[in-house]
Amino acid sequence: MEKEVYLVSSVKCKSYSQNEVDTSVLKAINLIGGIKKYIKKGSKVLIKVNAVGSHSPDQAATTHPAVVKAIIKLVKKQKAYPFIGDDPAGLAKIKQVSKKTGLEQLSKETKTPIVEFLNQTVYKDPKGKLIKQFKLSGKIKQFDVIINVPKLKTHLLTLYTGAVKNLYGFIPGMEKAKYHYKFPDKYIFTDLLLDLYLLLKPQLTIMDAVTCMEGNGPVGGDKVNLNLILASNDSLALDTVALNFIKLYNQAPLIKVAKKRKFPQSNINNIQFYGIKKYKKFKKPRSHYFGILGIFLTRFRNLTAAKPYVNEKLCIGCSTCANFCPAKAIKIKNKLPNFDYKKCIRCYCCNEICPQRAIYLKRPLLLRWF
Ligand code: SF4
Ligand code: SF4
Structure with missing residues (x-):
């Protein structure tokens, strides 16, 4: 069997001005072989964005439409057919969040259809370790190519969300809740994410790492600029590089589990890297503990982990949280x-799903003091 080559590129992108994003996305793809390598004439291409919820592009929770637009232009240039798709967190559908995320406007402007992940079909995953079959939308089968377009953020449960975690948006609505309930441990949940990655294996990944999120991500954290566009032929390899850049590589469950499962692309030395390297330490979410204490705390998670609380001034009583929990x-x-x-x-x-950002986390008093 031919040995897989993992290519990752990183290109500077100072702002979301369309010209600059177009140039950076093109350059990043050219560094890993050029768009022709990934998109053939006439192919149907699914651009899998991060549309986690109803958040405007300046909140840094979702993939910026300027990045999606740059990709649409390149796909069209290949005389291929782009589509935008995702299944947001909770029970919302992408069309419900597309106005606020800027995707509705983009879809009209570029005449690119938005796809909802409906009609579940069983997809067998023989390489999966934890999950041997997933229920995903039957529509996914209609596409020849998947371009994974994540946003770089920290995450309350998994510490980091990037390319591999973005694939969780392929799991529709309540199926997501079922998996969360079945696998609450972040390491076991990461096994599920890696199984999904093995099943879907997007041909191309382009990461929006221009304005990112640190701290209590994926929706309630703080904005932070990294000013990069990353591209790769492998989603996990791209995450390995991104985690190095934000200095969370050694702590990320994704890398720990991927190394245990012997994925070569979880080791930076196995990746062919092109472009600029940029390092910036990202703040971790409040829900994460580290060092020796972390091992102890994980065992007594429900006694020690941060709890959700509601900010009564922000809550509108919409029941979204209760319906999905x-x-x-x-x-x-x-x-x-x-x-x-x-x-x-x-x-x-x-x-993650509260449209008002009314739910916050607080650690037990003793631990806060500690
Ligand atoms: S906290 Fe309030 S506003 Fe937020 S999802 Fe729950 S009920 Fe809705
Ligand atoms: S209350 Fe919030 S954190 Fe707790 S299980 Fe429900 S959704 Fe998860």
Whole structure:
């Protein structure tokens, strides 16, 4: 069997001005072989964005439309057919969040259809370790090429979300909640993500790492500029490079699990890198503990992990959190969520899907002091 070659490029991109993004995306793809290598004339191309929820592009929670537009232009230049797709967090569908994320406007402007991931079909995953078959939208089969277009962010559960985690958006609605409930441990959940990556293996990955998110991501963190566009022929290889850049490589569950499973592309030395290297230490989410203490705390997770709370001033009583909570740990009383912490599995989905960003996390007092 031919040995796989992992290519990753990184190009400076100072802003989201369309000209600059177009130039950076083109340059990043050229460094790993050029668009012709990945897109053939007449092919149907799914651009899998991060449209986690109803957030405007300047909130840095979703893939910026300027990056998506640059990719659409390149796909069209190849005389291929682009489509935009994702299944947001919670029960929302992409068309419900596309106005705020800028995708609706982009879709109209470029005449690129937005695809909702409906009609579930079973996809066998013989290489999967934890999951041997996934229920995903049957529509995915219609595409010849997947371009994975993640946003670089930190994440309350998995510490980091990039290219591999972006593939979780292929799992529709309540299926996501079921997996969170079944695999609340971040390392086991990461096994699931890697199984999904093995099944889907996007041909091309372009990461929006211009304005990123650090701290309590994926939606409630702080904006931080890295000013890069990354490209790769392999989503995991791209994450390996990105995690090195933001100095979370050694702590990321993705890398720990990938190394255990002997994925060569989780080692930076096995990657052919082109372009500029840029390092910036990202703040970690409040929900993550490290060092020796981390091992102890993981064992007693529900006693020690940060708990979700509601900011009563921001909450509008929409019930989105209660309807999705995988553990059924939220009940709406007097138009406010009430958390049952005995049931809560600390998946932090409620924080991710709240349209008001009204759910925040707090660690137990003793640990905060410690
Ligand atoms: S916390 Fe957020 S999701 Fe839950 S009811 Fe309030 S506004 Fe809705
Ligand atoms: S209350 Fe929030 S953190 Fe707890 S299980 Fe439900 S969605 Fe997850």
